[in-house]
Amino acid sequence: MSGREIKLQVPTYSKEEVATVNEILASTMVVMGQKTREFQHAWSNWQNANYSTMVNSGSSANLLIANLLLSKRGQYCLNKGDEVLIPAVTWSTTLFPFVQLGLKPVLVDVSPTSFNISIESCQKALTSKTRAVFAVHLLGNPANMDELVKFCNEHNLVLLEDCCEATGAMWDNKRVGNFGEASAFSFMFAHHMSTIEGGMICCRDKQDDIVLKASRAHGWIREMDEESQKEIKAQHDFDDYRFMFWDMGFNVRPTEISAVFGLEQLKRIEDFIKIRINNFLRYYEKFSKLDSEIQVQELEDTNKAFRSNFSFGIVLKRAGIRKKFIQHLKENGIDSRLLVAGNLARHPFYNHYCAPPTVSLQNADKIHENGLYLPNHQAMTPDDVDYIYSVVRNFFYE
Ligand SMILES: Cc1ncc(COP(=O)(O)O)c(C=O)c1O
Structure with a gap:
């Protein structure tokens, strides 16, 4: 044990x-x-989004996005049982809200190199009931938005983005979160910036915005823009509009404490992202020397994808060594984690609530069995990365 942590x-x-x-x-x-x-x-300005709705977590952002697809006040009006394609490697609450609200998530495989949603797998999973795709920019690595936008346009699907690990990532010089109809961000403690707990939903359409604002807090109209409130009031004779329930909703409001925290953090977001990128580049350079043993997370397109790294994702090429590898890291003071959640279909909850996968999830399986991620955050330095590299190299070569 080196004493370093x-x-x-x-x-x-x-x-x-x-x-x-x-x-x-x-x-x-x-x-x-x-x-x-x-x-x-401020977030809309930074993100270049038309509309933003703050909530109490990234998971709540995903919940309101799933609800938006079903809302009778919205423009999508999906029916229970309609299918949404979701990559098998992601966080649990990318998928849960769709099940909880009666939609049918269909897991698709990921690319073996970028670990992001695979278009080939989406093609295979497509049925007459497919209505939407929820793309995830895993560990801050942008999914291939050219392919996804084309695929969704061709098949008349709603494109949604889970950007909870990808604040600041870009595709073709445009921030992720601005390609789909709605996108989710997380400001949980470990993320690019934090509001302690918190999240944001961005969308481009005013109708979506008012549905999101209503569903965030009890189905009220209070937080909508003035014009929308006026229009709605004109349609309903009601004594006290403050307590008129216009749509179904939840209570996933943030507090002002989180909001002021976010306003401060946003002033430093560019610096935070820069540190993470520098650490990532150092990781990438060092770990390229270990490519016979380790698959690192690659970009979808080196010209178009701009990565805003969340953590350094790797897959061990030799099967069956991960436990020992994690133990070796631990003995040397280095924390690590399974790669996001591995393959969601292999978690105990899955068979109780979801239909068996309809397509092969073989790449997700490899990540489930041999993947993990290593630390990257704004308090780390390139020297920390060098230390991690030396510990990893020792595992294989000493
Ligand atoms: C891809 C993804 N989606 C959603 C979430 C949920 O965000 P939160 O922890 O803010 O609820 C996370 C959490 O890290 C995540 O990684």
């Missing part, structure tokens, strides 16, 4: 966040309000 995540806030949180607490204006609106506005 490199964790998967560390707190990345400083006295500025603490000061603004203290201020908002002292003001007593702590429930969702003006600061949340300001953060949504």
Whole structure:
């Protein structure tokens, strides 16, 4: 044991966040309000999104996106049982909301090199009931948006994006999250920027925005833009519009505490991303020397994909050594994790709630059995990466 310790995540806030949180607490204006609106506005500007809706987690963002597909107030009006293609390698709550709301997630395989959703697999999984694709930009590596947009246009599918691990990633100079109809971001502690817990949904269409705003808080109209509120009020005679339930909804509101935290963090997001990219490039250069043993996560297209790395994803080429490898890292103070969640179809929940996969998930299986990810965060330095590399090299060669 070297005494050195490199964790998967560390707190990345400083006295500025603490000061603004203290201020908002002292003001007593702590429930969702003006600061949340300001953060949504600032986020839309940074992300280049038309509309943003802040929620209390990335999982809640995915929940509202699934709900948007079904809402009778929305433009998609999917029916229960309609199918949504989702990559098998992703986080649990990319998939759960679709099951919980009565849609049918259909898992598709991922690319063996980028670990992102495979278009060939989407083609195979397509049925007359397929209505949407929920693409995931895994570990900040952009999915191939040219292929996905084309595929969705050809088959008249709604394209959605889970960007919870991909703040700042771009495809063809456009930020991910701006290709689909709606996209989800996470500001959970370990992510590119944090609101402690928190998330955001971006969308490009005003009708989607008002449905999202209503479903975030009880189905109310209160947080919609003025014009939409006026139109809705004109259609319904109601004594107190504050308590009129216009659509079905949840309560997944953030607090103002999270919003001011986010406003502070957003000022430093470019620096955070830069550190992560530098660490990633160092990893990539070092680990290229181990390519007989390790598959690193590659870009879909080196000209178009701009990676905003979440963590360094790898797959061990030799089967059956992962447990020993993880133990070796642990003994040397290095934290690691399975690659996101491996193949979701191989988790105990799956067979209780979801139909058996209809296509081969062989690449997802390899990731499930031999994949893991190594730390990358804004408190790490290239020297930490060198240390991790030397520990990994020792595992194979000493
Ligand atoms: C791809 C993906 N989607 C959704 C989520 C859920 O985000 P949250 O933890 O903010 O609920 C995560 C969490 O890390 C994730 O990695």
